Amino acid sequence: MATLNESRASEAATVAAPATATAGGESVHPPRRANHPRRSSRRRRRWLGLAYLAPALLIYACVVLLPAGQGVNLSFYHWDGITAATWAGVENYTDFFTDPTLRQAVGHTLFFIVFFSFLPVVLGMTSAALTARKDTRGAGVYRWIIFLPQVLTPAVVAVVWKQIYAPDGPLNSVLTAFGLGGLTRGWLGDFTWALPALGLAGTWGAFGLCMVLFAAGAQNIPNELYDAARMDGAGPLREFFTVTLPGLRGQLAVALTLTLLGAIRVFDIVWLTTKGGPGTSTITPTVVLYKRAFSNPDVGAACAIGVVLAVVALIVSLAVVKLSESDD
Amino acid sequence: MVSHRRTRRIAGALTPLAAAGLLAGCMPGTNGNSADNSAKPGAVATDPAAMGKVTLHILDYFTGDPDNAWMKDVVTAFEKKYPNITIERNSLPWDQVMAALPLKLKSANPPDIVPANNGWQSLGTLVRGGLVLNMDNYAKAYGWKRSFPRSILEEHEFSLDGKQMGTGSMFGIPVARASLIEVYYNRALLKKIGAKVPHSYAEFQAALAKAKADGITPITMGTSDQVKITVPLFSLMNAFGAQSKISDFIYSHGKVKITQTGFPQAVSTFKQWADKGYLVKDYAGTNSDNAAQSFVNGKGLFHFNYSGSLPFKPGQSKGFGSFVLPRADGGKPVATASSATNFSIASKSKHADAAAAFLDFAASEQAAKLAVRHETMPLLHPDVKAPAGNPLFSDDVAIAGQISAEGTSVPYLDWTTPTMLDTINRAMQNTLAGKSTPKAVVDAADKDATAFVKSLAR
Numbered sequence: 001m002a003t004l005n006e007s008r009a010s011e012a013a014t015v016a017a018p019a020t021a022t023a024g025g026e027s028v029h030p031p032r033r034a035n036h037p038r039r040s041s042r043r044r045r046r047w048l049g050l051a052y053l054a055p056a057l058l059i060y061a062c063v064v065l066l067p068a069g070q071g072v073n074l075s076f077y078h079w080d081g082i083t084a085a086t087w088a089g090v091e092n093y094t095d096f097f098t099d100p101t102l103r104q105a106v107g108h109t110l111f112f113i114v115f116f117s118f119l120p121v122v123l124g125m126t127s128a129a130l131t132a133r134k135d136t137r138g139a140g141v142y143r144w145i146i147f148l149p150q151v152l153t154p155a156v157v158a159v160v161w162k163q164i165y166a167p168d169g170p171l172n173s174v175l176t177a178f179g180l181g182g183l184t185r186g187w188l189g190d191f192t193w194a195l196p197a198l199g200l201a202g203t204w205g206a207f208g209l210c211m212v213l214f215a216a217g218a219q220n221i222p223n224e225l226y227d228a229a230r231m232d233g234a235g236p237l238r239e240f241f242t243v244t245l246p247g248l249r250g251q252l253a254v255a256l257t258l259t260l261l262g263a264i265r266v267f268d269i270v271w272l273t274t275k276g277g278p279g280t281s282t283i284t285p286t287v288v289l290y291k292r293a294f295s296n297p298d299v300g301a302a303c304a305i306g307v308v309l310a311v312v313a314l315i316v317s318l319a320v321v322k323l324s325e326s327d328d
Numbered sequence: 329m330v331s332h333r334r335t336r337r338i339a340g341a342l343t344p345l346a347a348a349g350l351l352a353g354c355m356p357g358t359n360g361n362s363a364d365n366s367a368k369p370g371a372v373a374t375d376p377a378a379m380g381k382v383t384l385h386i387l388d389y390f391t392g393d394p395d396n397a398w399m400k401d402v403v404t405a406f407e408k409k410y411p412n413i414t415i416e417r418n419s420l421p422w423d424q425v426m427a428a429l430p431l432k433l434k435s436a437n438p439p440d441i442v443p444a445n446n447g448w449q450s451l452g453t454l455v456r457g458g459l460v461l462n463m464d465n466y467a468k469a470y471g472w473k474r475s476f477p478r479s480i481l482e483e484h485e486f487s488l489d490g491k492q493m494g495t496g497s498m499f500g501i502p503v504a505r506a507s508l509i510e511v512y513y514n515r516a517l518l519k520k521i522g523a524k525v526p527h528s529y530a531e532f533q534a535a536l537a538k539a540k541a542d543g544i545t546p547i548t549m550g551t552s553d554q555v556k557i558t559v560p561l562f563s564l565m566n567a568f569g570a571q572s573k574i575s576d577f578i579y580s581h582g583k584v585k586i587t588q589t590g591f592p593q594a595v596s597t598f599k600q601w602a603d604k605g606y607l608v609k610d611y612a613g614t615n616s617d618n619a620a621q622s623f624v625n626g627k628g629l630f631h632f633n634y635s636g637s638l639p640f641k642p643g644q645s646k647g648f649g650s651f652v653l654p655r656a657d658g659g660k661p662v663a664t665a666s667s668a669t670n671f672s673i674a675s676k677s678k679h680a681d682a683a684a685a686f687l688d689f690a691a692s693e694q695a696a697k698l699a700v701r702h703e704t705m706p707l708l709h710p711d712v713k714a715p716a717g718n719p720l721f722s723d724d725v726a727i728a729g730q731i732s733a734e735g736t737s738v739p740y741l742d743w744t745t746p747t748m749l750d751t752i753n754r755a756m757q758n759t760l761a762g763k764s765t766p767k768a769v770v771d772a773a774d775k776d777a778t779a780f781v782k783s784l785a786r
Binding site: 167 | 426430449551
């Protein structure tokens with residue numbers, strides 16, 4: 001499953017992947033040993049394992065751990081990237097409460113979570129439930145079309161949507177054709193509509209992934225369970241909640257983790273379409289981060305945003321994994 | 329159960345992270361240069377022929393034509409004149425240059441010449457970090473302070489401690505090419521509404537009203553990419569404010585407040601234009617490039633933009649002309665203008681003499697003539713004339729000549745602070761959309777400027 005999204009959120013996939021194994025009901029425990037007759041050889045083997053891992057660990061430490069540590073350190077300073085930094089304490093972090101732009105950005109993230117995560121998951125679940133057991137003609141083609149956004153580069157997706165929402169774009173042409181010319185506008189330049197417009201683009205982007213995940217998971221649910229449910233007189237709705245949904249719990253965890261992280265980290269489509277505008281109506285924490293890091297150098301403040309995003313992402317993925325396993 | 333183990337494992341993974349944080353726990357930026365920005369005593373060499381074999385490395389953001397063509401010609405001409413000097417250019421897009429500049433200048437082998445942008449966002453910070461060379465010795469040797477107009481010269485000046493802009497020593501130098509904000513007009517549409525090229529502010533307003541009444545879009549613009557809403561705004565500020573007040577505010581000299589610069593009137597007028605329907609419909613959903621293209625395609629009477637940034641096909645520019653927005657008080661028009669780039673010398677450069685010689689050449693009359701040959705606006709040399717046959721470019725050259733001869737230019741308002749561009753851009757969009765009053769824009773800009781001056785801790 002992780003291979004579907006390696007570029008998007010590989011860390012999320014590694015967190016969530018074991019969850020699918022356990023949700024399948026085959027929790028793997030190493031056989032316990034009463035005593036440890038061969039302890040020394042085991043320890044030696046462990047060191048050998050570490051030695052094999054060492055080159056990778058070293059590189060990981062250099063390119064991930066060390067910069068991450070530096071980032072945390074920098075977040076406690078005011079620094080323009082050139083002259084001597086001054087100690088800031090937690091000031092860069094309290095910005096989340098005092099800086100109106102950043103507060104607004106956090107609000108937009110919550111909004112995006114609905115469009116980038118909940119909507120795609122619900123839609124994906126629905127379409128998977130509808131197609132799971134019936135051999136719809138051309139189901140493969142539909143899936144391929146719906147999965148397409150996942151294959152496209154975010155930059156391409158952004159350009160396509162920018163064109164769709166343009167004042168003389170297809171969306172306005174369709175509206176005019178249906179006699180709704182009064183509704184046309186430059187969607188991405190509209191204070192009210194820019195945010196939902198980007199949200200819809202995100203829903204479109206994540207929907208395919210969710211649907212393919214759920215469709216694949218649904219095929220693994222034994223048919224006997226459905227038969228049993230039917231024997232007990234379950235209708236389609238009841239069937240969904242007692243058989244399909246529990247059977248998809250693992251996939252649900254993966255889908256939720258990936259899409260939630262996507263919503264928290266959304267940057268490319270916003271930057272390439274509206275750059276956070278008009279005004280600050282589509283600004284996200286990542287856009288603020290980018291601006292502070294590169295265009296008006298305030299490196300410490302940028303790092304603080306990065307640290308908070310990383311911590312939130314970690315908490316969210318832990319929570320999702322935990323929730324998906326709580327009944328086991 | 330798995331989650332428990334997982335939590336512990338994650339805690340285990342975070343421990344080295346925290347350790348790395350502690351290891352890295354030294355103060356950032358302190359290992360840099362102590363900013364000794366004074367000009368070194370002693371004479372400098374000004375004869376490139378006597379400098380021996382030298383290879384100069386230049387970083388620039390001239391990736392597209394005519395920028396690139398001009399720069400290439402200047403380099404070729406200089407190398408031809410002084411065969412002992414070889415020049416290697418590295419051209420990167422603007423964003424990349426600005427993001428990479430501090431790191432490049434800190435490295436052991438920085439490029440000799442770099443295009444640090446004027447203002448606090450780039451050049452000011454580099455001066456405070458001691459990363460660019462004080463060029464006063466060269467200015468004296470080459471006579472730059474006498475030959476350049478004061479209003480252009482001060483755009484490249486900072487005090488030695490890097491806390492004052494627009495005064496002190498030269499930390500950069502203009503080239504013989506201008507970049508300025510002007511108003512383009514469509515000749516056919518102007519004729520259609522029966523108006524002449526506006527020579528007064530009232531005539532300009534009358535033309536807007538007439539165009540609107542005749543069903544012609546008065547002003548074409550696009551702001552969805554968050555860059556060019558400031559262009560009409562700065563023009564209006566120059567029409568209302570006094571030149572000296574605007575400069576003084578941007579350089580944060582003295583105690584000029586933004587309310588004294590004509591900025592409040594500019595914001596209100598801009599808002600009135602929006603309310604009267606003078607701005608093209610859907611400007612907020614259109615990006616600036618598409619807006620420029622649609623103006624070139626004949627949609628709209630006026631268009632505010634930087635010089636040389638309209639996408640003309642060959643011969644297409646004949647239908648257009650340009651002028652600087654006339655002042656409301658009838659005085660000489662003032663333009664927001666600067667050199668097409670600032671060039672600074674890295675303080676670690678080993679070939680500062682050769683670099684200065686090249687920069688003197690890039691600001692020379694010969695370089696200005698090369699600019700005209702590529703139909704791009706010259707600077708510093710008002711005598712350079714436009715070739716015949718391109719009326720729009722003739723207008724441009726006339727404007728540039730006036731700027732150079734009369735010194736009627738002001739710096740870009742967004743140089744005032746590192747965040748000013750974002751501040752004005754956002755506040756102005758809010759106001760045009762009716763989300764806030766014009767006063768909110770002025771207040772936001774004032775707050776931004778005040779906070780920054782305070783942070784300089786003079």
